[in-house]
Amino acid sequence: MNSLYKDSRFRYIILANLASSIGSGITMIAIPWLLVTSDKGNEVFGFVAICMTIINFILTPYLGYLIDKVSRKKMIVSSKVLSLIALILFSGVGFLGMEYELWHYIIIYMIGSLYYTIFYPTMFALNQELFHKNQFKVLNGTMEVQGQLSSMLAGAIASVLLLKWDLHYILLLDVCTYALAIYFFVRIPYVRTRKEKAVSVSTSEAINFMKREPGLFLFLLASSLPFIGVMLTNYLFPVYLADVLEVEGDIYGIQGMVYGLGAVLAGIIVPIAARIWEDEKLVAGTMILFTMAISVMVYLPVGGYLFMMLLIAFGNGGARVARNAFMMERIPNEIIGRVDGLLRAVGLLLRIVLLGVFTGLVSMGEIMLCFMILTVILVVASVFVVVFSRKSLRVAGRQVLKV
Structure with missing residues (x-):
């Protein structure tokens, strides 16, 4: 450290x-x-x-x-x-x-x-x-804290400017x-250390790599669901607060501060916890926490909603910190851009589809159905994370996977 x-x-x-x-x-x-x-x-x-x-x-x-x-x-x-x-x-x-x-x-x-x-x-x-x-865990935790503090500071300054x-x-x-x-x-x-021949292939190399490691692909894809869920709830939460809880705008501002606090705590605590537990177990644990919080928060009053927001932020931030460290340790650097790009592209496609579905449901006044669909998807993803963290990924050990 x-x-x-x-x-x-x-x-x-x-x-x-x-x-x-x-x-x-x-x-x-x-x-x-x-x-x-x-x-x-x-x-x-x-x-x-x-x-x-x-x-x-x-x-x-x-x-x-x-x-x-x-x-x-x-x-x-x-x-x-x-x-x-x-x-x-x-x-x-x-x-x-x-x-x-x-x-x-x-x-x-x-x-x-x-x-x-x-x-x-x-x-x-x-x-x-x-x-x-051996620096990846602390590195990703620090980057998470820096990112959240920057966002909170930017929000405070923007509200004035x-x-x-x-x-x-x-x-x-x-x-x-x-x-x-x-x-x-x-x-x-x-100093760029990678060899030119290592990048002479196209994006298909990332696809072939993921085909050879289907358990790894499912784990990385499923563990990205908390982030995708947060992107979707950036649209759902304001509507829920205004139409269901019927609160004033200050609660939305407080929600942002609570979320920032939870993410900062994740950036601090998860690297410490990584000294005891492996990355995949931390991803599974924080993802389960995220899923549980988002599944019950819409049935709680404002106080419970804000507490669940703290857990959601911790779950998403913690899963991201542990997942990033996991990827850095196991994906070869010469193809990390293409593998990460492939996963991001699939995630963006899922966001496009779900955002279209949720927009239609919200227009019909069915926002609670949106949260139910999101919960089901997160539960399925959490099952994948838990199963593959206990079986397929254990086979890989602690070695970097080869291209």
Whole structure:
């Protein structure tokens, strides 16, 4: 643990992520708000969100191939530079005295969505490449804490800036944080060690790898369900609070803070628990906790709902920390981008289908049926996680799987 914190590469990564996460987080809170409060913006935002999910689904496998083919550091820096240039241009619109129109908001949102699609899997692969396997658990726990604290700070700052600043000043702040992040990423000592022949194949290599390890594929796919569930409940929870519990908006704000607290606790506790239990057992335990919490929360009053939200956050954050460490230890670095891209693509497809189903059910006033469907899916996924963590994955031992 101490060796990780003393590593200059780790410190630069944390500082870069803090800077860019806060800046981009503020912008990605401000832009949806400005979109939905524009004339007909609510309908437009829903359409844009679905379109971007489909675009990300199409791009994800190819991005996974690029992550394995080119320098991951250059890929991150390049994406940040391009985003910075785009934000400078859009910030200039306001400084020139021009009015922002709906299409400006749409383009900025699309840029932010594409940036996230590139950044997170690339950062995941870069972390695996830079650090030793005995550091993965603490590394992923620290990244979880950093990410949640950045999100909470971005939300707090955005709530103030949306009332005080015009959009071009918010975008300029984002530009400054991106520039700072680029500086820190450039400072990271990095020598690409992978061989070119290891990436001479296409995404089919990831598919073939998963075919040879069906238990591993099912485990990784099923263990991604908590994250997919959280993405879906980002749509369901506001509707549930307003239409079923009939509470004021402050409860939604408190829910966000409670969720952040639960995720931070997961980032701290799970790496400590990993000294005692194996990653797959931690994934199974936190996923069961997530499933139980989400299955009962809709039958509880506001106080119980918020407590279940704490458990949901802990379950999702804990499963993600343990799952990421598990993947880093068992998936070869030369194909991690394509394997991760394949899993993300399947997850995005599932999100698209379920979001379409849930949108239709909510329009008919059947939000409780949405939660029932989600619970059934999570129970099935949890069974896969438990079964394969006890059988198929035990066969693999603690060795990295070979291509």
